[in-house]
Amino acid sequence: MTTQYDALIVGAGPAGCQCARDLSKAGFKVLLIDKAGDVFENNYSSGGAPIDIMEQFSLPDSVVGTYWNTLRIHSTKIESVWTSPSPFGPILDFDKLKTFLAADATKYGCEYRLCTQYQNHQNFSDCVEVYLKDLNNSSIFPVRASVVIDATGSERKVLAKHSYEKQQAVVATGIEYHINVKEEIYKKYSNAMNFFLGHHWMPQGYAWIFPMANPGLKVGVIRYFQNKTYVPYQPSYKIYLNRLLQLCEEFEIVDRHGKTIHYTEKQRDLRVQGRIIAIGDAISSINPLGWEGIRHAMQSGQFAAQSIQDYLSGKSPDLNGYNNSLNKYFGKKWFFSEKFIHHLFRAKKDAYIDQSVAAFSMMDKVQIIQVIFQYKFRHTLKSYFWYYLTRLINMIRNI
């Protein structure tokens, strides 16, 4: 007989796990699946986040690699630094975060299956029948669920499988190395999020060094607008990664990973259709400014869980309340973030990026954190007034 669930969640990333956690706690029968063999298989995320994430999602210290209280933004020629006596946020250990969230869901009765891949589905009037593949033996089996949640990330395997139009997307590929370094190098990068902008570090993108627990560092690069060339760049990411690795002198590589993100401009993704609802990167919840996505993926999972509860308990006739919650949460902030990346990562002259980074230093530590993590771009007005004035003065001088 086909097993029947209240909710089937496809994808055990932060979005799927948080949704499973909330629905299981509310007493629903949940199946959470992922095609990965274990959580380390796609341990691709750097895990940088603001401090609120800990309380917002009741996260324990065990999911944190380390905390950061310094923000450094480097460009080819300039460096701006902000420091606080208390932590600005955690650098999460992505695999430990997912393990914790899934374990919390299973504690409340959620069934959790790895090595299980979504194939396709069929809609019925009272449920959705979903065909899953057990990747251990390639067998296909059906399950039935009242609601299906697409939490497959940028791959968008369930809801948007056929409708997703990649040409409307900002496509970016990130590659990251986990390395162990010597004590003096670790000290240099500990407690700080280091971002590297500019054509030397990564044209059309940025690079980073984030600390993990001693002696680990995460070193990575990401390039925006993968399918277009606004600024000349070397196709090989290795060249840019090596520039960062040189800063780390001697090191041992622990892991290498990467992923391509597809962010739909203006967040036009389909979010709900009948009994199917999509969450996380599958609906472009990731913010394009710095590709901070964990917090927003978990938030969308939480909104979805609330709408599913209302629907399954008969309080609401459909799942559309989810759309309203998301619209309120995103507001215009994601739209302005899109504008900002076009300005910053398509700059033709490297000197403009130097000038931007110099202008950022006019913001105090509260303002810069609010720009990066709360997308409050009004704080940049003073900086950009100064930035355009400097460009104008330089232009006049060169006439």
Ligand SMILES: Cc1cc2nc3c(=O)[nH]c(=O)nc-3n(C[C@H](O)[C@H](O)[C@H](O)COP(=O)(O)OP(=O)(O)OC[C@H]3O[C@@H](n4cnc5c(N)ncnc54)[C@H](O)[C@@H]3O)c2cc1C
């Ligand atoms: C290089 C890089 C660095 C990043 N750094 C940060 C950072 O510092 N801070 C931050 O907040 N965000 C960061 N992000 C973004 C963040 O990791 C993502 O936004 C977040 O993980 C999205 O969560 P999700 O659950 O929606 O999707 P994912 O985490 O991508 O999870 C989707 C899951 O679905 C599974 N899946 C896919 N297809 C199927 C299928 N057919 N059947 C079953 N399972 C399937 C996958 O195996 C995967 O586990 C980074 C992203 C990249 C690429």
